[in-house]
Amino acid sequence: MITFIGSILLLIAGYFTYGKFVERVFVTDRKRRTPAFTMRDNIDYVPMNTTRNSLIQLLNIAGVGPIFGPILGALYGPVAFIWIVIGCIFAGAVHDYLTGMISIRNHGAHLPQLAGKFLGKVMKHVVNGFAILLLLLVGTVFVTSPAALLANMTPLSITLITMVIFAYYLLATLLPIDKVIGRIYPYFGALLLFSALGIGLGMIFTGAPIPELSFQNMHPQGAPIFPLLFLTISCGALSGFHATQTPIISRTTENEGNGRKIFYGMMITEGVIAMIWAAAAMSLFHGDQSLSDVLAAGGPAAVVSEVSTTMLGAIGGTLAILGVIVLPITSGDTAFRSARMIIADYLKIDQRPIVKRIFIAAPLFVVSYALTHMDFTLLWRYFSWANQTTAVIALWVATMYLVLARKPHLITSIPATFMTMATFTYLAYAPIGFGLSLQTSYVVAAIGTLICIALFMKRVRRLSGGIFAVDEPEVPTYKNGKATGLLATSLLSISRFW
Numbered sequence: 001m002i003t004f005i006g007s008i009l010l011l012i013a014g015y016f017t018y019g020k021f022v023e024r025v026f027v028t029d030r031k032r033r034t035p036a037f038t039m040r041d042n043i044d045y046v047p048m049n050t051t052r053n054s055l056i057q058l059l060n061i062a063g064v065g066p067i068f069g070p071i072l073g074a075l076y077g078p079v080a081f082i083w084i085v086i087g088c089i090f091a092g093a094v095h096d097y098l099t100g101m102i103s104i105r106n107h108g109a110h111l112p113q114l115a116g117k118f119l120g121k122v123m124k125h126v127v128n129g130f131a132i133l134l135l136l137l138v139g140t141v142f143v144t145s146p147a148a149l150l151a152n153m154t155p156l157s158i159t160l161i162t163m164v165i166f167a168y169y170l171l172a173t174l175l176p177i178d179k180v181i182g183r184i185y186p187y188f189g190a191l192l193l194f195s196a197l198g199i200g201l202g203m204i205f206t207g208a209p210i211p212e213l214s215f216q217n218m219h220p221q222g223a224p225i226f227p228l229l230f231l232t233i234s235c236g237a238l239s240g241f242h243a244t245q246t247p248i249i250s251r252t253t254e255n256e257g258n259g260r261k262i263f264y265g266m267m268i269t270e271g272v273i274a275m276i277w278a279a280a281a282m283s284l285f286h287g288d289q290s291l292s293d294v295l296a297a298g299g300p301a302a303v304v305s306e307v308s309t310t311m312l313g314a315i316g317g318t319l320a321i322l323g324v325i326v327l328p329i330t331s332g333d334t335a336f337r338s339a340r341m342i343i344a345d346y347l348k349i350d351q352r353p354i355v356k357r358i359f360i361a362a363p364l365f366v367v368s369y370a371l372t373h374m375d376f377t378l379l380w381r382y383f384s385w386a387n388q389t390t391a392v393i394a395l396w397v398a399t400m401y402l403v404l405a406r407k408p409h410l411i412t413s414i415p416a417t418f419m420t421m422a423t424f425t426y427l428a429y430a431p432i433g434f435g436l437s438l439q440t441s442y443v444v445a446a447i448g449t450l451i452c453i454a455l456f457m458k459r460v461r462r463l464s465g466g467i468f469a470v471d472e473p474e475v476p477t478y479k480n481g482k483a484t485g486l487l488a489t490s491l492l493s494i495s496r497f498w
Contacts, residue, residue, distance in 0.1 A: 001208075001210050002212060003078055003081055003213040004203075005204075010085050011085060011271045012272075014268060015093075020260070022093075022411055023097070028256040028259060030255055033474055034104055034253050035108040036251060036252050038474060039251070041351075041352060043352060044248070044251050045108065046178050048182060050254070050258045050262060054261055056181060056249060059185050059189060059192065059327070059330035059331070061241070061245050061270055062235065062330075065235020065236060066235045066277065067300070069232055069236060070278035071300045072295070074281035074282045075218070075292060075295075076217060076219050076225060078212060079218075081213065081278065082213075083237050084233060084271055084278065085271070087237030088274075090411075091238040091395075092236075092239065092267050093264045094264075095391060095415070096246055096263045096266070097259060098401070099111070099247075100247070102397070104253060105472065106471065106472045110244070111244060111342075112124050112131055118463075119400060127393055128342065130386065131244055131339075132342065134387060135241075135244055135338055136368055136371065138335040138387075139339070139364070141383055142328035142332030142335065143169070143328075144372050145328050146161075146165060149304065149321060149324065168333065169332055169365070172333035172337060173336040173357070173361045177248070181333065192326050194320065195320040195321075196272070198311070198312050198323075199277070199280055199307060199320060203276075203279060203283060208280070209283050224438055226425065227429070231387075231388050234384060234391070235270065235274070236274025240386075240389065240394055241331075243390055243393075243394035244342070248334055248341070281303055294306065304321060308320035308324070340360050344357075381432050385430070388419060388423050392419045395413075399413045399456070400460065417453065425444075425445035428440070428441035429441035
């Protein structure tokens with residue numbers, strides 16, 4: 001278990017070392033008031049303590065991605081461990097931290113608004129549509145997967161379970177964040193921790209045969225590691241879905257100094273969860289064909305059930321499965337909530353009246369229910385591509401922020417370039433894309449990546465030529481999302497000028 005235990009230790013060390021370095025690059029301001037106070041509306045902008053914010057952030061970002069993704073990625077063998085560790089420390093956690101902190105500095109703005117500001121108005125519209133598509137796919141995937149697990153455990157029909165989950169999602173989407181999500185997440189968090197720790201300790205105490213480090217591609221169908229592994233394992237390494245979730249918590253964070261624990265730290269925690277489930281899949285079904293057979297017969301949900309009951313017995317296994325069910329549910333609810341907030345910001349619809357929240361949320365649930373009838377595997381492929389494309393956009397936004405703020409940008413520009421190449425290659429190679437040969441896909445992806453870099457540099461030159469404020473000014477007084485009073489307006493104008 002040297003590779004497994006060593007990888008866990010590296011993830012933890014990454015939080016205290018590279019996480020601290022990234023925090024110093026950004027330069028937090030503990031005296032600056034956050035949007036939770038300056039824009040408080042008691043619906044989405046509500047101050048909450050660091051413990052609650054951290055727990056909500058973890059449950060928001062850790063859907064079935066850090067479980068189902070690593071289980072599917074386990075088909076490649078121990079090379080999956082490398083991507084989880086390196087991707088989480090140097091890409092995923094950096095992505096989450098900077099997205100959250102840049103959002104805090106810009107009044108809790110969501111990714112489409114940030115893309116519009118830093119990458120141009122056209123990108124705002126593109127990212128807005130892309131984010132809504134991603135969130136719909138996430139919400140749908142995170143309805144079907146827990147419904148399937150619950151249907152295997154109970155005599156209830158999958159249709160009834162789906163409707164119950166949708167009913168909960170509707171409440172979590174419409175009600176103030178501290179009324180439902182903020183109150184029940186501690187209980188969900190306990191199940192999550194029991195599930196992850198139970199499986200991890202179970203493997204250690206039983207001496208599970210976890211394979212050691214290898215760069216060999218062990219996929220039974222010979223699927224190429226690049227780019228497929230980097231899109232199969234997204235949550236747990238790097239996930240664009242997180243860029244849609246961090247602004248939810250950036251609107252409830254009390255102090256910028258808490259950002260590393262909330263955003264960087266919770267991504268590291270998700271990486272640990274991903275390591276545990278990747279190792280469990282490799283150890284329990286050692287011999288690639290057996291894991292492949294189980295996946296073909298019942299999908300990742302069947303692997304979860306088998307691993308849980310084998311490691312922890314009937315009662316413990318049931319509790320562990322419930323912990324896994326909690327993950328998608330606690331990401332699906334905030335996926336729809338985030339979609340509502342993005343649409344409201346885009347259309348400038350006040351979210352105080354609940355009728356207006358229903359007006360935005362209702363169509364989302366209708367479309368999502370229709371998508372539940374799609375094949376899960378196909379849905380997951382579209383989700384994987386949309387997810388990592390969103391991550392690429394968020395990384396370029398963060399890079400632009402650092403460049404214009406005259407701060408070291410390699411911490412984001414390197415992973416942004418790498419993942420741009422990966423997503424272009426996937427789009428060109430995968431059956432859901434253009435289905436080109438792998439070698440041709442590499443050439444197409446390289447050209448696409450160079451074009452993106454050229455457009456980025458053009459945008460840098462344009463914004464560097466004038467006065468551009470990377471941080472929005474702190475607003476003294478807010479009412480219904482607008483600065484009020486002569487003093488507030490004057491200070492706002494002066495701050496923007498400087």
